[in-house]
Amino acid sequence: METNTGSAREYGIGELLGRAVDGVLPVVRGISDGALADPTPCAEYDVKDLVNHLFHVVVEFRKLAAKGSVDFTGTPDRVGDGADWRERFAEAARELAAAWSAPGAEEGTAGTMDMPARTLGAMALLDLAVHGWELARATGQPEPPADAAVVAELARQVAGMASTARAMGMFGEPVAVPAGAPEFERLLGLTGRDPAWKV
Structure with missing residues (x-):
């Protein structure tokens, strides 16, 4: 969809x-098996856990594009499957993007909480952007480019959901970033990530 x-x-x-x-995708492909037990900026996850979490988000949020039901009661070990x-x-991940590009995917509501469909799509977008950064930082790889359109959409969405997400434990407490920091670093700070985190 594109509107002017x-x-x-x-x-x-x-x-x-x-x-x-x-x-x-270049970050995920660049993760060595030897790095799977390494820590990440997301303190409760090592690299393998974080990949499995992101993999699960990708699979389940594809279903939401078709207004289907999802299951987040457990996280399968897809990394361990082969x-x-x-x-x-x-x-x-490509199927996720294709599903949300289908006619009607952004219309109406979806999910058990009947949230606006576009907001749910943006939640998947946020996970890809933030966890992609975390995986790159954890494994010493170049960070994914901060696409201006992606960051602008996420900035709008996070501004509206930050307090609720924090209350639900989805975001940590805000991390202060230097004045004049790039928009994506400010976004990381709002979600409780430290843009200066290093292994």
Whole structure:
């Protein structure tokens, strides 16, 4: 979906997810088996746990694009299911972007909480962007490019959901970032991540 409001372009969530996927896939493919037990900026997850979490988000949020039901009661060990987990992740991530690009995916509500569909798509986008950064930082790889359209969409969404997400334990307490920090670093700080984190 693409709409024009004056000179501003509103990107469809599917297109934004596609951009985020393009940035994350090189990071996922660059994770060595030897790095799977390493720590990440997300304190409760090591690298393997974080990949499994992101993999689960990708699979389940694809269902939400078709207004289907999801199951987050457990996180399958997809990394442990076979050495081809990187390519399986890539296939699932591309399917996620395609599902949210389908006609009607952003319309109406979805999920057990009947949230606006576009907001749910943006939640998947946030996970790709933030966890992609975490995985890159944890494994010493170049960070995915901070796509301006992706960051702008996430900045709008996080501004509206931060307090609720924090109360639900989805975000940590805000982390202060230097004045004049790039927008993506400010976004990381709002979600409780320290942009200066290093292994």
